[in-house]
Amino acid sequence: MLAAVEVTSNWYLILSAALFAVGAMGLLIRRNPLVMFMCVELMLNAVNLSFVAFGDRLGDIAGQVSVFFVLVVAAAEVVVGLALVVAISRRRATTTADDLSVLRG
Amino acid sequence: MLSLLAQIDIEPIDTPDVDWPVLVPLLVMSVGGILMLTFASILKRLPSSVWSIATVLLSAATAITVIPLWMRVTDTANSASSTLAGSVAFDGFSLFLTVVIAFAVGLTALLSDDYLKREGLEGPELYVLLMMSGAGGIIMAFANDLIVLFLGLEILSIAVYVLAAMHVRKLQSQEAGMKYFILGAFSSAFFLYGIALIYGATGSTNLIDIKNFLSVTVLADDALLLAGFALMLVGLGFKVAAVPFHFWTPDVYQGAPTPVVAYMASGVKAAGFAAIIRVFVLTFEQYRTDWQPVIYVLAVLSLLLGSFLAIVQTDIKRMLAYSSISHAGFILVGVQAATDRGTSAVLFYLAAYAFMVIGSFGVLTVAGGKGDAAQSLEDYQGLSKRSPFLAFALMVFLFSQAGVPLTTGFFAKFGVISAAIDARSFWLGVIAMISAVVGAFLYLRVIVTMFFAGDDDHDSDDGESAGQDDIGDDADVASTDKIDVPLGAQIAIGMCLLVTVVFGIWPGPIDDLAREAIPRLVQESPAALFGN
Numbered sequence: 001m002l003a004a005v006e007v008t009s010n011w012y013l014i015l016s017a018a019l020f021a022v023g024a025m026g027l028l029i030r031r032n033p034l035v036m037f038m039c040v041e042l043m044l045n046a047v048n049l050s051f052v053a054f055g056d057r058l059g060d061i062a063g064q065v066s067v068f069f070v071l072v073v074a075a076a077e078v079v080v081g082l083a084l085v086v087a088i089s090r091r092r093a094t095t096t097a098d099d100l101s102v103l104r105g
Numbered sequence: 106m107l108s109l110l111a112q113i114d115i116e117p118i119d120t121p122d123v124d125w126p127v128l129v130p131l132l133v134m135s136v137g138g139i140l141m142l143t144f145a146s147i148l149k150r151l152p153s154s155v156w157s158i159a160t161v162l163l164s165a166a167t168a169i170t171v172i173p174l175w176m177r178v179t180d181t182a183n184s185a186s187s188t189l190a191g192s193v194a195f196d197g198f199s200l201f202l203t204v205v206i207a208f209a210v211g212l213t214a215l216l217s218d219d220y221l222k223r224e225g226l227e228g229p230e231l232y233v234l235l236m237m238s239g240a241g242g243i244i245m246a247f248a249n250d251l252i253v254l255f256l257g258l259e260i261l262s263i264a265v266y267v268l269a270a271m272h273v274r275k276l277q278s279q280e281a282g283m284k285y286f287i288l289g290a291f292s293s294a295f296f297l298y299g300i301a302l303i304y305g306a307t308g309s310t311n312l313i314d315i316k317n318f319l320s321v322t323v324l325a326d327d328a329l330l331l332a333g334f335a336l337m338l339v340g341l342g343f344k345v346a347a348v349p350f351h352f353w354t355p356d357v358y359q360g361a362p363t364p365v366v367a368y369m370a371s372g373v374k375a376a377g378f379a380a381i382i383r384v385f386v387l388t389f390e391q392y393r394t395d396w397q398p399v400i401y402v403l404a405v406l407s408l409l410l411g412s413f414l415a416i417v418q419t420d421i422k423r424m425l426a427y428s429s430i431s432h433a434g435f436i437l438v439g440v441q442a443a444t445d446r447g448t449s450a451v452l453f454y455l456a457a458y459a460f461m462v463i464g465s466f467g468v469l470t471v472a473g474g475k476g477d478a479a480q481s482l483e484d485y486q487g488l489s490k491r492s493p494f495l496a497f498a499l500m501v502f503l504f505s506q507a508g509v510p511l512t513t514g515f516f517a518k519f520g521v522i523s524a525a526i527d528a529r530s531f532w533l534g535v536i537a538m539i540s541a542v543v544g545a546f547l548y549l550r551v552i553v554t555m556f557f558a559g560d561d562d563h564d565s566d567d568g569e570s571a572g573q574d575d576i577g578d579d580a581d582v583a584s585t586d587k588i589d590v591p592l593g594a595q596i597a598i599g600m601c602l603l604v605t606v607v608f609g610i611w612p613g614p615i616d617d618l619a620r621e622a623i624p625r626l627v628q629e630s631p632a633a634l635f636g637n
Contacts, residue, residue, distance in 0.1 A: 027291055066252050077263060080267055084266070084279065
């Protein structure tokens with residue numbers, strides 16, 4: 001039998017940092033606004049994972065409670081973001097971030 | 106039934122004590138906004154001006170409800186307190202910024218009324234969002250807990266994302282909203298990750314608990330805490346538009362409806378700096394050697410890039426966007442000092458800047474004409490002939506932004522620079538002064554354009570300024586017609602003018618208020634914490 005590796009809260013923290021980095025890179029690289037929203041969601045949920053892992057490590061319930069607040073905020077953000085995409089795509093056939101280049105100095 | 110209930114041992118849930126009077130300004134603003142939305146959906150036929158007037162009255166009410174609270178705070182030397190289990194701080198600092206934000210909301214509402222009519226966008230939405238955003242700002246000013254701070258920041262920001270995209274028929278406005286949204290959400294995620302790391306390092310999100318923890322514990326490994334600082338600074342740096350987190354600013358300021366930009370430059374900035382001061386200057390005072398250099402670098406970059414890049418702009422809204430970046434640099438100079446003097450200088454700056462920037466964008470709102478088309482520097486040639494009032498007002502506001510004596514801008518700049526020198530940051534003071542000189546050149550250029558370059562009255566208008574506008578606007582920016590200044594804008598611009606000049610000559614009152622508004626972290630008495 002293989003010795004079971006103990007999964008500590010550090011593993012979750014590293015996973016959360018990795019997810020956050022993936023989200024941040026994705027937001028910078030991808031050009032489709034919908035995918036960019038998904039990346040923002042990924043970043044926020046990576047933070048949620050951190051909150052839960054820290055809460056577990058500290059034996060404190062506040063970390064888990066914070067997750068609820070973050071979930072509500074993330075939902076509100078998506079509502080606004082999707083509304084913006086709809087508003088823009090009504091005026092434009094395609095919606096990629098590169099098309100949004102009227103404003104430049 | 107009752108006996109059955111009596112048998113079950115019900116643990117009463119401890120609810121924290123609420124000091125309701127403290128929450129009144131916030132409740133006026135937020136409940137007022139919600140009620141307005143409710144009434145607006147029932148009374149559809151009301152003219153748009155009603156909502157503008159209602160917003161002005163409600164924000165005035167917000168500012169008035171602060172007065173008794175202010176008396177309470179300044180009554181005895183140290184009567185600041187915290188309530189709601191320590192998550193709401195009640196001190197002069199939060200009240201001062203509440204008033205600044207309330208004024209920003211009210212003045213923006215005055216400017217918006219005519220803008221909405223001109224652009225055919227009448228409706229209560231802008232005002233409701235404005236008040237929601239203002240309520241978020243007030244939450245940030247009162248926040249004594251990182252999660253509360255985050256919620257305030259999001260309430261503030263989400264409303265402003267929509268406000269930036271408010272002009273439904275203008276692609277530029279929607280593009281501005283989209284850019285602001287993507288980058289704003291990105292920065293919020295960083296801010297939140299910073300909160301999570303600080304929570305992990307200190308075991309609490311409450312600022313009082315964090316400070317108490319840090320004062321009795323020496324962290325063996327403070328990497329987590331420092332990473333938290335860095336991430337929080339990225340998030341807040343975006344909100345206050347400090348270099349290198351400023352990329353969105355020129356685009357969003359150019360594309361968003363001009364009254365909204367006035368609010369973004371005043372209210373959003375004030376709330377962002379409220380968070381920076383309460384979190385860094387107050388809570389992490391002990392770790393100042395770790396965060397001060399970072400703020401120092403941000404301040405230097407914002408000061409220099411802001412004023413130098415502003416010079417090459419030809420669009421006046423973009424120009425003011427870069428100038429607002431350099432103003433963020435000036436305010437950071439005061440933050441970097443990390444002293445009481447620096448904090449009161451920052452408060453004075455925020456109050457003074459709110460009035461001059463709302464005034465500036467107020468003039469731009471009126472002078473921009475239909476579709477906000479006339480925003481290039483050439484469109485402002487000879488503004489003094491078309492509307493002496495607007496030209497004079499913009500001149501005063503730009504002088505004030507440049508820091509010319511006899512305006513509030515002078516004392517604001519003087520305050521932050523002397524606070525920096527007091528804190529022995531001589532080079533930062535020197536860089537701030539260089540930036541002020543470069544800025545003065547920039548503002549003078551606009552003033553000269555307005556007053557002296559308009560001699561060729563019959564200059565045929567070739568519509569080059571309106572070239573970008575993709576909607577069928579009548580590219581006829583009549584350059585010789587007199588501009589009618591609507592009443593709302595007259596009141597708003599006049600008020601900003603009055604504040605900028607009167608308190609520029611006699612800065613004592615605001616200065617005294619700013620000195621009394623030093624933030625404090627006060628532990629709630631244990632009796633009040635769960636005082637059922």
